[in-house]
Amino acid sequence: MLWFVGLGISGFKSLPNQALKILENADIVYLEQFTSPIENDDLTQIENTTTGEFKIAKRWFVEDGKEIIEKSKNQKVVLLSYGDPYIATTHIELRVRAIEEKIKTQSIHASSSITSMIGECGLHFYKIGRIATIMNDMKSLITPYYVTYKNIIEGNHTVLLLEYNQDKKFFLDPKEALNDLIETENGQKRNVVKPSSYAIIASRIGFEDQKIISGKIENLNKIDFGKPPHTIIIPGRMHFTESDALKVLGKCIDEPFDNSEKTEKISHQMMKKYVPMVQEALEEIKPHYKNKKNFQDILENAELYIQDAEKFLEEGQDEVAILSIGYADGLVDALRLAKGLDPKM
Amino acid sequence: MLWFVGLGISGFKSLPNQALKILENADIVYLEQFTSPIENDDLTQIENTTTGEFKIAKRWFVEDGKEIIEKSKNQKVVLLSYGDPYIATTHIELRVRAIEEKIKTQSIHASSSITSMIGECGLHFYKIGRIATIMNDMKSLITPYYVTYKNIIEGNHTVLLLEYNQDKKFFLDPKEALNDLIETENGQKRNVVKPSSYAIIASRIGFEDQKIISGKIENLNKIDFGKPPHTIIIPGRMHFTESDALKVLGKCIDEPFDNSEKTEKISHQMMKKYVPMVQEALEEIKPHYKNKKNFQDILENAELYIQDAEKFLEEGQDEVAILSIGYADGLVDALRLAKGLDPKM
Numbered sequence: 165m166l167w168f169v170g171l172g173i174s175g176f177k178s179l180p181n182q183a184l185k186i187l188e189n190a191d192i193v194y195l196e197q198f199t200s201p202i203e204n205d206d207l208t209q210i211e212n213t214t215t216g217e218f219k220i221a222k223r224w225f226v227e228d229g230k231e232i233i234e235k236s237k238n239q240k241v242v243l244l245s246y247g248d249p250y251i252a253t254t255h256i257e258l259r260v261r262a263i264e265e266k267i268k269t270q271s272i273h274a275s276s277s278i279t280s281m282i283g284e285c286g287l288h289f290y291k292i293g294r295i296a297t298i299m300n301d302m303k304s305l306i307t308p309y310y311v312t313y314k315n316i317i318e319g320n321h322t323v324l325l326l327e328y329n330q331d332k333k334f335f336l337d338p339k340e341a342l343n344d345l346i347e348t349e350n351g352q353k354r355n356v357v358k359p360s361s362y363a364i365i366a367s368r369i370g371f372e373d374q375k376i377i378s379g380k381i382e383n384l385n386k387i388d389f390g391k392p393p394h395t396i397i398i399p400g401r402m403h404f405t406e407s408d409a410l411k412v413l414g415k416c417i418d419e420p421f422d423n424s425e426k427t428e429k430i431s432h433q434m435m436k437k438y439v440p441m442v443q444e445a446l447e448e449i450k451p452h453y454k455n456k457k458n459f460q461d462i463l464e465n466a467e468l469y470i471q472d473a474e475k476f477l478e479e480g481q482d483e484v485a486i487l488s489i490g491y492a493d494g495l496v497d498a499l500r501l502a503k504g505l506d507p508k509m
Numbered sequence: 510m511l512w513f514v515g516l517g518i519s520g521f522k523s524l525p526n527q528a529l530k531i532l533e534n535a536d537i538v539y540l541e542q543f544t545s546p547i548e549n550d551d552l553t554q555i556e557n558t559t560t561g562e563f564k565i566a567k568r569w570f571v572e573d574g575k576e577i578i579e580k581s582k583n584q585k586v587v588l589l590s591y592g593d594p595y596i597a598t599t600h601i602e603l604r605v606r607a608i609e610e611k612i613k614t615q616s617i618h619a620s621s622s623i624t625s626m627i628g629e630c631g632l633h634f635y636k637i638g639r640i641a642t643i644m645n646d647m648k649s650l651i652t653p654y655y656v657t658y659k660n661i662i663e664g665n666h667t668v669l670l671l672e673y674n675q676d677k678k679f680f681l682d683p684k685e686a687l688n689d690l691i692e693t694e695n696g697q698k699r700n701v702v703k704p705s706s707y708a709i710i711a712s713r714i715g716f717e718d719q720k721i722i723s724g725k726i727e728n729l730n731k732i733d734f735g736k737p738p739h740t741i742i743i744p745g746r747m748h749f750t751e752s753d754a755l756k757v758l759g760k761c762i763d764e765p766f767d768n769s770e771k772t773e774k775i776s777h778q779m780m781k782k783y784v785p786m787v788q789e790a791l792e793e794i795k796p797h798y799k800n801k802k803n804f805q806d807i808l809e810n811a812e813l814y815i816q817d818a819e820k821f822l823e824e825g826q827d828e829v830a831i832l833s834i835g836y837a838d839g840l841v842d843a844l845r846l847a848k849g850l851d852p853k854m
Contacts, residue, residue, distance in 0.1 A: 170620065172525055172619075172620075174527070174618075176526075177527035178525045178526075178527065178617075180517055180522065180523045180524065181521075181523075181526045182519070182522035183526075248620060248624045248628065249628065250625075250629070250634070251624060253633050253750070255628075256628060256631050256750075256754050257750060257754070259758070260631065260750075260758070263758070271625075271628070271629065273518060273620035273621075273624070273625040274525070274619070274620050275515065275517075275525065275621075276620075276621060276624040278634075279595075279623060279624055280593060280616075282595070283593065283594065283595020283596065283600075283616070283618075284616065286601050286605065288598050288601075289595070289598075289640070290639065290642065291639065293638060294637065294638050294665050295635045295637070297635065318639065318659060370618065405601075408605060409601050409604075409605045412605045412608050412609060413608070430828045434828055434829075434832060458846060458849055461846050462843050465846070466839075469839075482828075483776050483779055483828075486831045486835065487779060487783070487831050487832075487835040488835065489832070489835070490831065490833065490835025491836070491838050491839040491842070493832075493835070493836050494811075494814075494836040494839015494840040494841075494842070494843065495839040495840075495842065495843045496839075497836070497840060498807050498839065498840045498843030499843060501806050502803050502804060502807065502843075502847075503803075504803055
């Protein structure tokens with residue numbers, strides 16, 4: 165029998181009450197602490213609750229899983245881990261392997277830092293987009309950068325988890341991660357994470373010394389965030405109840421604002437450039453085609469497609485809007501080229 | 510003093526152990542059960558743990574919040590709720606109001622159905638996109654439909670929470686919600702939720718009779734999912750470890766497959782239609798403009814822009830690709846209109 169038990173986010177005291185008896189009666193309890201650090205007091209309390217063997221399990225040991233699977237065949241084994249157990253995909257894989265080996269498995273879920281953190285910051289959970297992790301040895305932050313970009317243009321908030329390495333006692337500093345994102349911005353230029361962007365640093369959620377500090381990245385850069393774990397949240401569109409809550413529940417060194425206003429969709433950026441450009445090119449070419457019936461149709465069509473493009477954008481049909489403005493541009497430029505005029509740029 | 514305490518997903522037994530003493534010592538415990546049903550046995554166990562007043566709090570009562578705030582000024586008050594407390598934005602708002610009234614607040618987080626469900630299905634949590642809720646009285650499912658669409662084209666999974674109304678003892682049937690989504694599909698035609706799409710129904714997660722059934726929607730339609738709560742998950746791109754886990758952890762009435770393969774981006778759908786169409790229109794018009802210098806430039810430009818459009822799409826610059834094919838289309842159609850030919854459709 166193999167139990168996957170979540171410790172929750174606050175150490176021993178966040179352990180679900182049904183788990184106490186299971187720890188007590190287990191033949192072996194493995195404590196996995198590679199996803200987040202666990203305090204010494206909690207370690208002692210957990211150890212005192214167990215009557216069987218108590219072992220610390222390192223990452224390689226859980227990934228390898230052989231000993232855990234072997235012992236679970238005849239004994240009551242618990243794998244205890246920080247937060248909710250299956251946020252770590254390693255644990256899902258171990259469970260699947262155990263079931264395939266005909267071992268009975270059970271789960272006890274517990275509080276997760278992800279849901280807890282969002283609520284503690286006062287953000288609405290249904291506005292969280294895809295989550296990304298930032299590791300220290302990543303060659304580039306292009307992936308978390310584009311996860312953030314795609315979330316922001318939909319108005320979603322982005323949770324950026326930061327690497328924790330138990331063996332090296334290493335936790336990625338949130339300032340370092342933010343500065344690496346800004347470096348990525350300098351190459352990608354999508355207006356996603358700039359020194360003037362708003363970010364939230366949620367530190368030690370669930371611990372007594374929990375801290376939520378938010379502000380412009382350039383100002384967060386001056387702060388010492390202290391002991392890990394830390395998580396970065398890049399908010400997207402903020403409902404006023406969210407900014408109000410953030411101000412009351414955390415410390416805002418700058419007034420919260422909407423990052424999504426600055427990060428315009430590519431389609432919107434393009435329309436802002438092309439609609440006035442095509443309109444101007446059209447007005448310029450009109451006098452050249454006075455009283456020419458077939459060409460009047462083309463001019464009228466161009467006019468209509470410019471209007472349609474704006475209507476489609478308003479309706480959120482961005483792709484059709486771009487197609488329409490491109491089409492209008494083509495009609496107008498054909499008329500220009502036919503008269504030996506250069507296309508507008 | 511006001512405590513926001515999560516009950517977790519499994520009733521009394523999922524309550525974090527630190528919460529037991531807090532319930533015992535509270536002057537008043539309000540149990541909110543409008544976000545999900547709570548079993549009678551659990552109600553009794555909770556009530557037996559309290560020594561102060563114990564009251565069931567309806568939705569309007571928590572939203573109004575006046576009594577809770579008033580009592581918290583001089584007494585130890587607990588608001589106990591299913592899952593993790595701040596998934597319900599009502600609770601965040603109540604906490605903010607309490608703090609503004611100088612009331613001390615504390616949170617005890619617990620297991621949430623969202624993180625638990627994803628792990629129980631064997632899906633990777635970092636692939637969950639924005640969550641949506643389906644309510645029975647929604648005029649249309651356009652919003653959850655497009656949330657799903659946007660998630661799928663990014664390869665993300667979509668969690669669709671279904672309405673639960675405590676007062677009316679009403680829980681939206683997952684089959685009804687799926688069929689309403691298919692109806693929306695028939696109008697929107699984005700290839701998001703069709704009878705042949707893959708869906709997961711996660712039922713009663715955290716309860717003894719938890720069930721995870723997945724398959725093509727047309728086959729799920731024949732199943733009685735029984736007692737609520739149920740949640741729909743529309744998977745996006747599935748890693749093989751995810752499909753393997755889903756098969757071991759749940760019941761798959763069809764082999765799991767990748768919905769995202771069928772749901773093409775709008776930009777890709779448009780390019781598939783327009784590139785051959787513009788190419789054909791161009792070939793047709795060429796003979797009409799033999800040996801006309803200015804018009805040769807237009808024809809060459811059209812050719813180049815068609816090629817560019819395809820190149821941009823390959824590079825992932827979808828918007829520029831659409832602009833280019835639209836432009837080529839405009840150039841060609843201007844030449845057609847000038848000769849009294851209708852534009853290609």
